[in-house]
Amino acid sequence: MTERLRLYLAALRSILRLMPRTGAGLPLLLGTLYFIQGLLPVAFVLGTGVVLGRVPAAVAGGPDSAAWSALTRAFIASAGVFVLQQLLLPLLTSLGELLARRIDGLIYRELMDASLGSPGVAVLEDEQAVADLRSAASELEFAVQSPGQACAGLLALLNRTVQLLGYVVVIGVVFNWLAALGVAAAVLVFRYGQTRGLNRYAEARVQSDGARRKAEYLRSVAAGPGAAKEIRVFGLAGWLIEQMREATLEFLGPVWAARRRILLKPFIGYTLWGLCATVFALVLLGRHGAHGLALTRFAIAAQATLGALRLSEYYPEADLQIAIGMRAYEALHRFQAAAGAVPQRAATATAAAERAERCPAPTEAIRFENVRFAYPGSDRPVFDGLDLTIPAGKCTALVGVNGSGKTTLVKLLARLYDPDGGAIRSDGADVRGYEHQDWRSRLAVIFQDFARYEVSAADNIGYGAIEQLEDRTGQRAAAEAVGLTETLDRLPRGLETPMARHLPGGADLSGGQWQRLALARALFALRHGASVLVLDEPTASMDVRAETRFYHQFARLAEGATTVLISHRFATVRHADHIVVLEHGRVIEQGDHASLLALDGRYATLFRLQADRMAGSGDAGDPVDLDDGELESDLDAEVDADLNADLDVGLDEDSDPFTASTDTAHAAGRATAPEKTEVA
Numbered sequence: 244m245t246e247r248l249r250l251y252l253a254a255l256r257s258i259l260r261l262m263p264r265t266g267a268g269l270p271l272l273l274g275t276l277y278f279i280q281g282l283l284p285v286a287f288v289l290g291t292g293v294v295l296g297r298v299p300a301a302v303a304g305g306p307d308s309a310a311w312s313a314l315t316r317a318f319i320a321s322a323g324v325f326v327l328q329q330l331l332l333p334l335l336t337s338l339g340e341l342l343a344r345r346i347d348g349l350i351y352r353e354l355m356d357a358s359l360g361s362p363g364v365a366v367l368e369d370e371q372a373v374a375d376l377r378s379a380a381s382e383l384e385f386a387v388q389s390p391g392q393a394c395a396g397l398l399a400l401l402n403r404t405v406q407l408l409g410y411v412v413v414i415g416v417v418f419n420w421l422a423a424l425g426v427a428a429a430v431l432v433f434r435y436g437q438t439r440g441l442n443r444y445a446e447a448r449v450q451s452d453g454a455r456r457k458a459e460y461l462r463s464v465a466a467g468p469g470a471a472k473e474i475r476v477f478g479l480a481g482w483l484i485e486q487m488r489e490a491t492l493e494f495l496g497p498v499w500a501a502r503r504r505i506l507l508k509p510f511i512g513y514t515l516w517g518l519c520a521t522v523f524a525l526v527l528l529g530r531h532g533a534h535g536l537a538l539t540r541f542a543i544a545a546q547a548t549l550g551a552l553r554l555s556e557y558y559p560e561a562d563l564q565i566a567i568g569m570r571a572y573e574a575l576h577r578f579q580a581a582a583g584a585v586p587q588r589a590a591t592a593t594a595a596a597e598r599a600e601r602c603p604a605p606t607e608a609i610r611f612e613n614v615r616f617a618y619p620g621s622d623r624p625v626f627d628g629l630d631l632t633i634p635a636g637k638c639t640a641l642v643g644v645n646g647s648g649k650t651t652l653v654k655l656l657a658r659l660y661d662p663d664g665g666a667i668r669s670d671g672a673d674v675r676g677y678e679h680q681d682w683r684s685r686l687a688v689i690f691q692d693f694a695r696y697e698v699s700a701a702d703n704i705g706y707g708a709i710e711q712l713e714d715r716t717g718q719r720a721a722a723e724a725v726g727l728t729e730t731l732d733r734l735p736r737g738l739e740t741p742m743a744r745h746l747p748g749g750a751d752l753s754g755g756q757w758q759r760l761a762l763a764r765a766l767f768a769l770r771h772g773a774s775v776l777v778l779d780e781p782t783a784s785m786d787v788r789a790e791t792r793f794y795h796q797f798a799r800l801a802e803g804a805t806t807v808l809i810s811h812r813f814a815t816v817r818h819a820d821h822i823v824v825l826e827h828g829r830v831i832e833q834g835d836h837a838s839l840l841a842l843d844g845r846y847a848t849l850f851r852l853q854a855d856r857m858a859g860s861g862d863a864g865d866p867v868d869l870d871d872g873e874l875e876s877d878l879d880a881e882v883d884a885d886l887n888a889d890l891d892v893g894l895d896e897d898s899d900p901f902t903a904s905t906d907t908a909h910a911a912g913r914a915t916a917p918e919k920t921e922v923a
């Protein structure tokens with residue numbers, strides 16, 4: 244059995260198993276109605292055949308004759324069948340749509356479970372898996388040729404199948420079994436040609452998915468707000484329109500060609516075949532008719548033959564839906580297999596307490612032991628034997644040039660990936676021994692590219708401990724801790740303000756304010772059970788005063804927590820208890836600020852380089868603009884004093900040994916370099 248057929252059958256089995264879950268006997272009702280709807284055209288053919296056969300006797304007997312009454316009865320019965328058929332049609336369409344929507348709803352849930360339940364993020368970086376996820380999601384979104392529509396289409400085939408069987412039996416009984424089988428064979432061959440062509444067309448559509456995505460991406464760039472400013476400033480509009488035109492043609496061209504090649508050729512071939520069979524059946528009928536087949540029988544056989552042959556055509560209620568919808572469902576199956584999702588438990592306070600019990604907070608240290616790791620699909624290891632100790636309850640700063648592996652280390656710590664070799668241990672226990680959710684409940688991580696949720700400010704903070712989403716006091720305290728209270732209080736609905744301008748009553752924040760909101764989220768997580776705080780460039784978007792303020796309060800905010808701090812700014816890291824210098828995925832130096840300076844190695848070199856830069860930058864005392872004027876006055880004084888003492892340094896792998904990055908230039912004019920004096 245080919246892989247494609249195996250997948251198709253698996254998808255078919257599982258979609259059929261979803262049917263009973265659509266509730267209230269809907270599939271059973273729909274199946275029964277389709278069955279009846281399949282019998283009705285056959286009954287109509289029988290009825291009209293009888294009507295036709297009774298016409299000569301009725302005409303001869305006149306309106307008062309018994310033959311006339313018999314004709315009338317037959318006519319009324321046929322008309323009744325016809326009317327019933329017409330009445331059933333819209334009902335079937337509505338019920339079919341209902342079934343499709345309900346199945347799509349169930350499948351959407353499967354899709355969410357698969358994408359959100361995957362313990363790591365590797366699957367979301369796997370090109371094929373993401374393409375599968377996208378293709379399933381886009382058919383579900385448009386709901387025209389979705390898996391649910393395919394399922395309703397499969398049920399609708401019952402109608403056509405019953406009709407064909409009915410016609411074949413009628414032809415066999417009233418006329419000739421050989422002719423009946425011939426007609427059935429002609430219909431089946433033609434249908435085979437149709438569905439084969441449609442399947443190949445659906446395949447061509449899937450193949451062109453990459454080009455379609457490119458066109459969609461360009462459309463979203465052109466129409467979205469993200470690049471709006473740059474498109475105008477750099478005059479990219481004309482170029483973008485041309486790119487979109489080319490990408491659209493690149494995507495549609497092969498589909499158009501495939502449609503002509505795939506649909507037209509078989510259509511001509513199979514139509515000729517069908518026409519020959521039709522002519523043969525009609526000639527046979529004609530000859531028998533001429534040789535005394537009773538009028539009723541002749542009329543029935545002729546209509547049944549034509550009715551059956553009409554079933555060779557394209558079924559608009561089923562064909563394309565099945566061809567494309569089932570492919571989307573197969574894609575979801577492939578993604579499910581790749582994601583290896585695990586069921587997610589409900590977020591309740593009890594569940595959180597149970598998690599905390601199952602996974603104790605580290606009290607001694609978290610250790611990376613001989614850790615080896617390469618990203619999936621890459622043969623270049625980021626870590627090849629990393630040994631690192633993160634003491635519990637202390638602040639460990641990670642320093643290193645771009646690409647040295649700092650963020651990757653955090654991803655491993657959060658088990659978004661697992662190491663290829665070695666282990667990460669919390670107080671000696673391999674963290675892989677804990678369930679992902681249990682271990683993560685101990686972590687509060689804010690990545691460089693933290694999320695900005697379009698929900699209220701309070702919920703943005705509350706997502707740090709979802710089971711405590713109602714704890715407004717805790718959320719306010721976290722906002723206060725990062726100095727956001729006044730900013731949030733000035734918003735139209737305070738903490739309840741939706742964080743997106745396009746939402747009713749919504750507002751947006753500046754980059755630095757967003758970063759503080761994300762930090763508040765981490766602090767909220769700490770308040771509710773997390774004990775390992777990981778901050779990856781937590782102040783990158785903050786102005787120099789907000790940053791200085793943050794680090795002044797940092798020790799108090801993170802008190803008792805095991806903290807991992809990543810920063811390019813030495814002013815930030817120098818206060819850490821333990822500083823680790825990473826290079827090419829290895830620890831090359833570690834210790835506290837003073838001991839590392841005394842060591843006179845890489846850290847000291849970097850430090851002197853920046854100190855020299857600062858010393859050469861001139862004025863150190865520019866006033867600082869506050870974005871919200873909310874610093875308390877006593878803190879202000881401290882901050883002002885410290886601004887003159889801090890160094891603000893960026894590292895860049897392109898420079899050798901290192902050069903300051905431009906994102907720190909704003910601070911360069913404000914800082915003096917007491918450390919230089921200290922170093923010197």
Ligand SMILES: Nc1ncnc2c1ncn2[C@@H]1O[C@H](COP(=O)(O)OP(=O)(O)OP(=O)(O)O)[C@@H](O)[C@H]1O
Pocket residue numbers: 368618621625643644645646647648649650651652
């Ligand atoms: N998702 C990924 N897939 C493949 N390679 C990756 C991925 N993310 C990072 N890398 C590579 O892994 C290496 C380490 O990257 P990482 O982001 O951990 O560095 P970093 O020290 O945090 O850098 P930065 O200071 O720029 O944030 C780099 O060579 C990077 O190109």
